[in-house]
Amino acid sequence: MQTPAAFEYERATSVDGAIASLERLGSEARVIAGGHSLLPMMKLRLANPEHLVDINDLTELSYIREQEGEIRIGAMTRHVDLLRSDLLAQHFPLFRDAETVIADPVVRNRGTIGGSLCQADAAEDLSAVCAAAKASVVIRGSGGERVVSMDGFHVGPFTTAVGAAEILIEVRLPVRPDGGSAHEKVERRAGDWAIAAASAAVWMQDGTIGDAGIALSAVGLTTIHVTRAEELLRGKAPSDELFAEAGAIASEDCSPASDGRGPIDYKRHLAGVLTQRALRRATARALHQEA
Amino acid sequence: MTINVSMTVNGAQVSHDIEPRMLLVHFVRETLELTGTHWGCDTSNCGACVVRIDGQPVKSCTILAAMCDGHEVATVESLEVEGQLDPIQMGFHERHALQCGFCTPGMLMTTRALLDENPDPTDHEIRVAISGAICRCTGYKNIVSAVRWAAEHEAATANREG
Structure with a gap:
């Protein structure tokens, strides 16, 4: 027991x-x-x-709203509400992609975005989702609030920038024009943790990729933010060859461990393929060409 | 440390002094002696322990009884009313949707919640709804069929009454 x-x-x-x-x-x-x-x-x-x-009584921390050019999500917002939010799906469809495959519907009735992020488990999906979407988080303590980027938030495995007497209260997603995003995950069975997962976001500018966000779950000790692939994409026209190159970088820049979910080379391969797929889908969404 | 928790369980007000670490599944089974809820994997994977809190199905092995203070809990015992089985229970009976019966209380509470929200689910929607509920002997085919049976009979009853 x-x-x-x-x-x-x-x-x-x-x-x-x-x-x-x-x-x-x-x-x-x-x-x-x-x-x-x-x-x-x-x-x-x-x-x-x-x-x-x-903090379950703090319903004031349960919301998804558009404010000051951002989508703002309260830390107590539960997975089920992230899954069902049309506002979120409209601006950041990768959330719905991820929430469809996070745990199972009954677990999603309880788990929260704030809890998921603060757990900072590298296999958890929302950390990669938020990193790819270029989110920042609001952390409050008795001295006031601070806004921290996802890179600053993830300090190490199961470790975040939230101090001992602080609470994560909000996730902020800047809304930029001509954006698209997607999350791709492979799991052994419904509701399981990822073998590997990739989140991608692109923001188009005059036919080229103005900015991109790519992050990986379950292929390292922490969420892997693939900044090298993001740099590669900036200023280039989207193509399958370009996405394959970005996927190759993702394969190189992750550091998976061999375990019951698969050997290292398989996970590296997956990271690359899923990055490619997520980029393809994110771009199609940005261009309103999703099949 | 013990704390007092008060909540509504199956419509009745209950109040007990418990340790804060007591999980809802143990509170329901041992303190309230409502043993219909089954205690399975203990890791929120199997779904045998599903009860409803304020109408929402949740896994009672992964919630503290203390967190339910002031809330409404419904267990599998709430389905039968005055000797009359709920249509979802009748569906499980009619379609042989249980063999050993261990997963049944969780399956019933999960699928009852599904039908309350979506009275005419497709087979796929039923399978998604029970994707966090593991059956190891009956097989899911009869369970899906039982939920469809309940949906169809509820619709027929509603039409008669309407």
């Missing part, structure tokens, strides 16, 4: 209240949102917080 070790529990009634609790309780306190990453970790004693601060 798997049960977490003993801890003390309290419920936050406001974001500032949650931050005050974290400050008071010290570094052994953790925020719990959907709990679908933290509770399994606690059952296995991979996480042993002495205090849990439950």
